[in-house]
Each structure stands twice: as C-alpha cells, then as structure tokens.
Amino acid sequence: MTELLVVIATLAGAFATYRLAKLPRFNVIRASSLLTILFYFSVLLLQNVLVSESRSSETAECWATVFFGGSFVGMSAPHRFSYYLLTISSICFTIIFMVLLPLLEGIGGALGCSAFISVAISHSLRVMVDKLKGA
C-alpha cells in the first residue's frame, strides 16, 4: 500500500510541476517549490484535522520529500519529455527512492540526483527504442 502511495505522490509531483511550469508567470523552479510547500501544508492539515496523529510533522515531511522528488522529475522540458516518458521516469524514481535513498540520508542533492538518474534512464530507453525502430 505504501509503495502505491509513493508512486501516486511521485506522479502527482511530476505532472503538477510539468503542467504548472507551462503557465504564464511560472517557471519550473517556482512551480516545483510552490507545489511542494502547498503539498506539505496540505498533508500536515490532513494529519492534524482528520487523523490527529502526534507525529504529523514527520509524516508530512516524509510525504513532501516524495512529492519534492517527483517535482524534480516534472522539471523536465516538455520538448524533450512527453507524459509517457514522465510516467516511466516517475516509476524509476520511486524504485530509486525506496532502494537507494535510505543509504544517502543527510546528503544534500541526493533526491535531485535520483530524479536525474531516473530521467536519464527513461531518455536512454527512448533513444534505444528509436534506434531499434530505425534498424
């Protein structure tokens, strides 16, 4: 169940950032940061009002981290990455997030680096498929 929620949060972060960055007065940085702040407070509010959990701040931070990572994936340029590739990147990121990131706790940029690796994987897959089609 947790794995599925991580995938959903990552996809939400990626798609929301990708869409919002296209709007006037927005760019990828503003979209990613603003959405993460909104997501954090939304989760915190839900935890406090609906669940009344004592460790709500930690839970909100954990889910905001997942969303934040997803938003890095969504910072990809639309002319290079379609929604299809964005979905593949998000799934790759989820796997890296759950396997690799616990080992890199406390190291700045690890989240963004994981997003970069997942985007690079999906890009490589696209290049490979294009070459196979051409052959």
Added chain:
Amino acid sequence: MKTPCENRAFFVSTKKEWFIFFLVKLVSFFFGTYLCFSLHHYFDVPVVLAAAFTGLVGSFWHWPNKYGNHPQAAIYAGAFAGMCSSAIITGWEALLFISVVGAGVYTLTRNIFEGFGGRLGAIAFTAVSSLILLRALF
C-alpha cells in the same frame, strides 16, 4: 515555457564573461545553500520546506535579463546542497567549498543535459560528494 537550462540569454564567449558568469553562479549558489541550511539548522524548519522556500524566494529575485534564469536555478541548486545535515556542513569553509564547486560544475555544464529534470540536484550532489571525498582523502 523555457527551463532554466534552455535559457541561453547570457552567452559566454570570453574569459571575462566566463568569470562574471561564474561569480553570479557563486553568489546565487551560496545564497541558496546558506538560506536553506540556516532555515533547517538554526530555525528547525523541515528540510524539504526549507529547500522549497529558498527556491520560491529565489524565483522572485530579479536579475538583469542577460543572465536569464540561470541565477534562480543556481539558488535552487544551492538549496538542494543546503539540505545537508550539520555533520557534513560543519562551518563556513564547508559552505564556501560546496558553493565554489557547485558554481563551477554549473558553469562548466550549462549546455549539457538541457531540459533534464533533476539536473540541478545532480550538480548539488556532485558538490556535496566532492566535499565528502576530500574529507575522506585528507
């Protein structure tokens, strides 16, 4: 909408321009790292919130048009680097080292991997990793 990396408003051709570009990156990167680290280390703001807040503040910082979105992107990259724990950023020298390496990597790779999501995070990770590696070696 252009990504920060696509914005080629500021062409770097001479050594002087390269140095100015690097200095702008350095100031921006340092600001991002310092603000994010201060927020979570001294004011107990959650790390993710500190980085996002730094990025949001940086996105409203107006720079001359010739620099494009590069300084804002460098602030955001700096914020990622500032997400480090106090075990890694132990003082001003560590903060400065990360900023110099981060700004250097950003300047050298400004036209590589354009439009790839997570590029800024990878730059920040490279800067932080180089500090860890340097500490391990010496």
